[in-house]
Amino acid sequence: MTWDRRTEDRAAAIVGRYPEKRSAVMPLLYLAMAEDGYLSEDGMRRVAQLTGLSNAQVQGVASFYTMYKRDGVGEYLVSVCTSISCMLLGGDDVLDAVAAETGVADGETGEDGLFSVEHGECIGACGGAPALQVNYELIEGVTPDHGRALCRWLAENRPAVVRGDDLQERFGGRRSFDWGPVEAGGATGAVPAFGPLGTAGEGS
Amino acid sequence: MAEQPTLVTITVDGKPAQVPAGTLLIEAVKAAGVHIPHFCYHPRMKPVGMCRMCLIEVEGPRGMLLTTSCTTPVADGMAVHTESDTVKKAQEGVLEFLLLNHPLDCPVCDRGGECPLQDQTMACGPGESRMVEEKRHYPKPIPISDLVLLDRERCILCARCTRFSDEISGDPLIEFKGRGNAVEVNTFPDEPFASYFSGNTVQICPVGALTATPYRFRARPWDLEAVESTCPHCSVGCRISVQSSRNQVLRFMGVDNGPTNQGWLCDKGRFGFEYLGSPQRLAAPLIRNADGVLQEAAWSDALDLVAERLGALAAGGPDVVAGLGGARGTNEEAFAFGKFLRETLGTNNLDAQLGDGLDARLLAGITARGTIDDLERARTVLVWAPDLKEELPVLYLRVRRAATELGARLIVVHPRETGLDPVAAHTIRYRPGAGTELLRRLADGSGDLAEARRALGEGPVVAIVGRPGAGDDPRLAEAVLAFAAGLPGATLLPVTRRSNVYGAADMGLDPGLLPGRVAAPAGTGGRDAAGIIEGLIAGEVAGLVLLGADPVADYLEPARAAAALEAASFTVAIGLFLDESAAMADVVLPALGFAEVEGTVTNLEGRVQKVNRLLPGPAGARPTHEILEDIARRMGGSIGAASAEALAAEMAATAPAYAGITWEALSWGEGRRGIVAPGPAGSQPLVHAPEDHAPPPVGRNLVLHLARVLYDQGTLTQAGPSLAKLARPAAAHVHPEDATRFGIPAGATVRVTGSGGSVELPTVFDPSLVAGTVYLPLHCGASIGAGLEITMEAVS
Amino acid sequence: MTQILTTRMEAHPSDSHTLGRYEDTGGYAVLRTALAGMQPDAIVAEVKASNLRGRGGANFPCGVKWGFLAPSRPRYLVINGDESEPGTFKDRQLLERDPHQLIEGIILSAYALGVHHAFIYIRGEYPRPARRVQRAVEEAYGAGYLGRDILGSGFDLEVTVHLGAGAYICGEETALLNSLEGRRGEPRIKPPFPAVEGLYAKPTIVNNVETISNIPWIVGNGGAAYDAIGPEGSRGTRMFSLSGHVNQPGNYEVVMGMTWRDFIYGYGGGIRHGNALKAWIPGGASAPWFVEEHLDTPLTIDDVAKNRSMLGSGAVVVMDETTCMVKAALRVVRFFAHESCGQCTPCREGATWLQQVLTRIEAGAGRDIDLDLLLDISDNISPGLAWPPAMTTICPLGPSAVSPITSIATYFKDEVAAHVHGGGCPLG
């Protein structure tokens, strides 16, 4: 398992940000996931080396959190919220619509590797329920029709960068609150922390 | 030793009780005679309060509070209720939850019959399940190592195993995985739970989730017979329960002996019972016939022959015969062996070791000898010894505990990385053969050793000292001990591996020692192991008695040992197996071994502990002392060995350090934890001045680091199938710099030539090794002698 | 109407999150004054005087918590932005729209507490808020508000933004600390409390995003001024996340003390389609539900507690008459079963069992004994089903899963029975 120089530098910077290197496990797991598109065994091994943990311990941490995908995920990970507020306003129907449109059942990844579909537990968009995320980019006020259209659009246009503002504009409805100015940033994969623009936790 | 704990008064179920202050409620209440059911709590590990089984009610300022007794420290005046309705309901509830997904495997589960979950369900569980849904399913069982199987369906997620491997043994190869109802214990894919201590997790698992392959399905707990004994595999002397069924030892379990093993065992100790039932055990005497072939014979013929031949040789003058061995049996056997050699055969040529340990006079005579328990109070620990994890694994656990749990500063001196390095404050490397110079620098605290020297100035210091490699000069260890003796509050633990080498020294199996740690009178000196072997080759010694010793395999210069046996005019081997040396003997006499004889052994602290008899052993084998007595009688004498107990009584009466250490004293009460034989009073000057003898690192010269590993090609390891397959193949460990210097690519085969021959081995790069050194594991099937100076060249 | 936290974002929707706008609107002025002239103790005193109560769910008085901080050093300040409770989205707005307000609060709190390294733990599903906060942190470093010798005061502070990865339990402060240390996010046993042994076993204060966002205002205007807002025990303003079957869902910063009727029908604009109100969750998914009879209860921390529920994280989820109570309860229980860390037996096994039984009832395969069974399972997780809940678990997540069960058992027993006898939901 080798990471390129840039990734190794980034990893070193992450480790340096914490008083104890074990703390860097979570951001490093995101980094490893961004490298391979999912969290591979090799990725976990490298994180273990960097943090002085055993591989089993890294696996123990990685498997605790739902966002570390240890199996491959599609290009677009569609997470439809079905927690209480979204459920009350039809989140289940949106999930069904998304599943039907993509042909990918809840919790699965399509054979062509384009979509992964999952039901999410509350994604903090209850005021704009029902809501969904594509690669953790949020779209609020989504009807089942919007959900279908969204998936169709993604399949047709295959955007390299998923931009939440853009999708909200096209397929969203009511928002939880005023989002403010349009953001340029977006997601390049099912890893929230390491988008192409400034990343959470980078720098400083 | 036994400090009286201060007591506080608490009320348990309305009754006042005096309990030790500072303990956890679960222990305090136990001291008051009340048992609280629990699963995750283990007295030797930090409490986590996860299983929630030990809930009890504590009266507090805001009324009754339901709390886990394993996480709550006791306080004076506390009132607790362990049997209230709320408590019972909560405990029943927790048990019901635990059983929801627990399979009904009890009839086929190895734990069935000794299972805490079973017992507690009987005691306080619900009668019937109210769950109608499907249980959680996993494939079962999955092997997570060569020795351990995991059944995740049975697991109740108490984290005892994961905590053990993280906190105690320091190799967290198993961990929780997943979250919530999907939590499971597992290893990393393709990375087995290959810990030297994995068997402990099987023992502490409160259900049958972890089972051991050597015991799996061999018996049920109710048809096991057990005795308490002392592990025969190394000189730590772990307390064990030997368990058998149908006259077959089926398992060893750790017994929690506070001063020594605290309940833990290494896997070699735990699973090293299989050799006892090995079909290769000797079951009849063998006599070399006219064709030079060893042939089964009657005991009387064999004993007659031995008595006749040895008698004839001994009549030729003193010190014509010699004895080697006695470091693996009991003190009684060693005592009998010494008497037999000295009194019956009239020789002072006797040695329990094979030149690979420390001077027996040092072992028997050291003052300020510490106990393992001193580590509990140590401020600084110096380990200048073999890799404890490989040679004395449970001592490694105790040192690790001192460093991680008790805050001791650990200094490790070794030619390469040892198991303790990750928890050491200072690791110091040195080239084998150059230890004296290092010791001088350490004593001065010069240069980069200043920090370590400062730490050594803070007592109490425990110094664990031995020969890091077989090629190291034993005099260096003496010098280190002499240095350490001067450190503040220092206690010393000289270490060597064979299980009863200390007992053998105490029993006088050394030319310079008499039983009971008494120096032999001047002028009576005989030959030690090296002297005996060279004497045999030179024809100055003619007869040899081997007692459980295999010099042809174990002597550091095996070729010399083979030549010596070749040269001997008569050799008799008493032992359990037809090992390489026995195969060269003229007469081989089968002896009874561990669990087949009763006696005492002495561990590296000088702690005398009892070993007990459970099995009859092979029908044709006899106790060593009986064999020796019979030979002595045939020669017209006696060693007074009517029974092992008679020998023990004689020892207790005549050997000074062992005065009063009788079987009776060791069998009851505190004596079961062993009695430390008192060392000599005053201070005994250490014997030798060391000198460096490392060849200069010039040209293609290298020095050899020859050290033991836990699983090797030793006879006892190889005679048990479970451990035999764990033995490592030999390899030459080379520092990458040297590899570059010698032009050796990774994985290449090299020829290493030393004092005793030359072998071709694959290489392993080991950056932790001090440069200019080659490390070879001892007894792994490749021997080049123990001389420090070696050469290496690439073969392919 | 008093507003403390949301003024800036309402007045400047396009750039309230930028340093420029923050400074324009008086931002970091309090910090300058405080670093120049206030002793750390004085800030602590103001916070104590404000009677600000924690906004993360437990409503513990912030100043009191700060008072528990053990004297040893180093110490840490950790901001809990792992907002994951169903119904809650207030911190998301504060993080996304006014991150500098939080950062100023952090600097002031860190100065007051003698902390030199603070962490902002943001849930993994919030990449946009995290990006905004990260950018704001970088701006603050650039402007000299963070780093060495802040504004020439000699005070140093490092701030690290840490992203979670999808685990509600990490909102529990000790689980959050474990997560931040790179461990599995399992709650720790208390005591020791984080203020004594927290991050890396050092004294640590863990505060919610909203709590700390209030600090600049409190330090600037004085604790007494804050204490003058709102009824006793519920001082200051508070962000409520209103969602569900109301006409105007959203975040509302309100002064507490009004009735629930005023809140739901006033701020919320009433129930959608003019439907009747059936029930609402007054304080996030872990709170027991309220029904019509509670409409005139005052919306304060203490009044809600008196009625055997809690304001918790300030999430109000409204359900109208069309809602199947079994399904709603199941959805909430499913959440807790999914988010259980798996440490404690009662929560790990019990929550899943509750989910299984509820699933059966909802599917029409319920039995007469099932409601009693549900209550008894609940009782084994939270003995006595009392309020505030007793628990057989380490953290309150276990009892949280019990709240919907006791709620439907108290108010909607007939509806559960109708499921059992009618072979499914009577509402269709």
Added chain:
Amino acid sequence: MGLFAPIAGFGVTLKQMFRKRVTITYPKHKRVKPQRFHGRHVLNRYPDGMEKCIGCELCAGICPARCIYVRGKDNPADAPVSPGERYGFIYEINMLRCIFCAMCVEACPTEAITMTHLFEMSVSNRADAIYTRGELLMSPEGEVPHPQPASKLIDLDELRQADGWMRATASSGRAAYEGVRGWTPTAGAGHRPPERGQSEHPEGEEESD
């Protein structure tokens, strides 16, 4: 002393002469054994041929005469002998020691061991009295091997007469299941229904699932 006095003296004898005789001419004739008769043991199979014995040794553990020796072994994964992980690798009963108490039958969690009506097992050699797995285990066809061939003295048909009481008293059996076929019949051919009248519920025991 009357004339008939001598005959009267034979009264009892005469009366007996016309009574039905109790004695039967075993082995020509055989008595029907009561349903709960404890004869020799058999080891049963499931209808699919799998052995029921899992080698758990509970029978050996409970046996008051210590006459049973069992050893378990890992089921070979490719050709399992019994369902689950473990099967009875060694199974021996020393019939000379056995007191036919049927505690083994009660202890068995899988109804692997049951008793038949066959009691004829005389041997001329003590070693022969140790019934091994080969003699205890019925064949996949439902036949049970016996050390001796069928003869006047040994009615092998009695091997088919399995106990009827077992269903009601075995650890996993309950009287409430009387007449309900809860598991496969014992001894392959033991098709007899359990004895009627066992299933009166004890006081307070409720019917449950």
